[in-house]
Amino acid sequence: MNILTKLRIPTLLGLAIILGGLGTGVYLVLQNQYLAVRATPETQPKNITVSNIEDTSAVISWQTDTAVPGFVTIGQKSDNEQTILDDRDQNVPQLYFMHLVTVRNLSPATAYQYRIVSGKNKAEVAQFQTAAASLTENGFKPIVGSVLESGRPLKEGMAYLAISGALVQAGLIKDFGNFIIPIAKMRETNLQGVFQPSKQTTAKLSIVSGAGSATMVFNLTDDGKPLPSIKIGEQLDLTASIANASSSKSSDLDKFDLNNDRFINASDYGIVVKNLGKNPKEKRADLNSDGVVDKKDLDLMSQKISEQK
The missing domain is CATH 2.60.40.10 (Immunoglobulins)
Structure with missing residues (x-):
């Protein structure tokens, strides 16, 4: 064995050790970074x-x-x-x-x-x-609505209602994207009396979620009917005529408006979910009339909801 052969073997072995060490070092650095991220999540409110x-x-x-x-x-x-x-x-x-x-x-x-x-x-x-003591209510029913994200009910979010002269009201978005915001005891900004809106008082709804935000401006009514569904990313103004908010055709309402509120939204999607399986209690939940309420019906409802403006 000549001297070049003697030198080559240790050199190759040394390179292998060096490369192996570099690989191990990179792995440890990435592992430490991963652990650091997992150990310090963003929790700032x-x-x-x-x-x-x-x-x-x-x-x-x-x-x-x-x-x-x-x-x-x-x-x-x-x-x-x-x-x-x-x-x-x-x-x-x-x-x-x-x-x-x-x-x-x-x-x-x-x-x-x-x-x-x-x-x-x-x-x-x-x-x-806190506000001053009061037993008065303004007689208005809660604001009810639903929120969609990518054609499906939003899983988690907050709905805030702002009206000039009144304190902000809020409701948690839950149960198939639905929310309820009570306003009967909504207080004036001075914390004294209960705010007394009129039927045409303008209100602004703001949706906040991890998926994004949305807003809707509308006129209050005292009939208790749900607002039309709002999609994440939308900025709607319904003050011209809330009655025109739903562009659904009569045939669509007959088929997809399962709770007969004149809107096709997350509430109807929830009815389909509650009737999954054979022999549904609500026969209309079987949208494709194949004898069973399943994913096909959920997809049909999701598609129809996503078409609503």
Whole structure:
């Protein structure tokens, strides 16, 4: 064996060791980066809103970029007198992107301190004041509607209602993309009396979710009929005539409007879901009349909902 052969073998072995070491090093760096991201999720609460303020209750809502558990601590003298979980939680906080906490049993016309605890993040202490005591209601029924995302009901979000002269009202988007916003006890911005809207009062609905946002401007009515469905990304103005909001043909309504509210929306999709299988209680849920309510019917309803403007 000559000297070149003796030198070549160690050199090749050394290169293999070096390349192997580099590969291991890159793997460890990527692994550490992955673990670092997983260990520090974005839990900072944003879009914090105190709404639905009445004399003995209020709603605190916020959004996070990562699904995390959240709750609120609150009190008069300090923020840690009481802990309130998300409205959807039973005993243990669950993971959500959109968070809503209803605080009850408060005292009228009283200032409260509160703090949002979102995952491992503790927000700064903030304050709000409850409204003056009142037994009055304005007689208006809740605002009911539904939200779509890519043709299907939005899974999680918040609906906020703003009216000039009144405090903001909010409702959680749930149950097949539906939301309900109570306005019968909606307060004036001065926290004194109950706001008294008229039938043509202009209101603005704002949808907030991890999938995006949407807005709808409309005139209030007292008939309790649901608003037309709104899609994420839309900016609708229905003040000209809410009656023209649905462009569905009569034949479409006859087939797809399963709850007979004159709109084809997530509520109808929910009826199909509830009747999945053979021998459905609601026969009309079998949209293709093949004797069974299944994915084909869900797809038909989704397609028809996506066509609504």
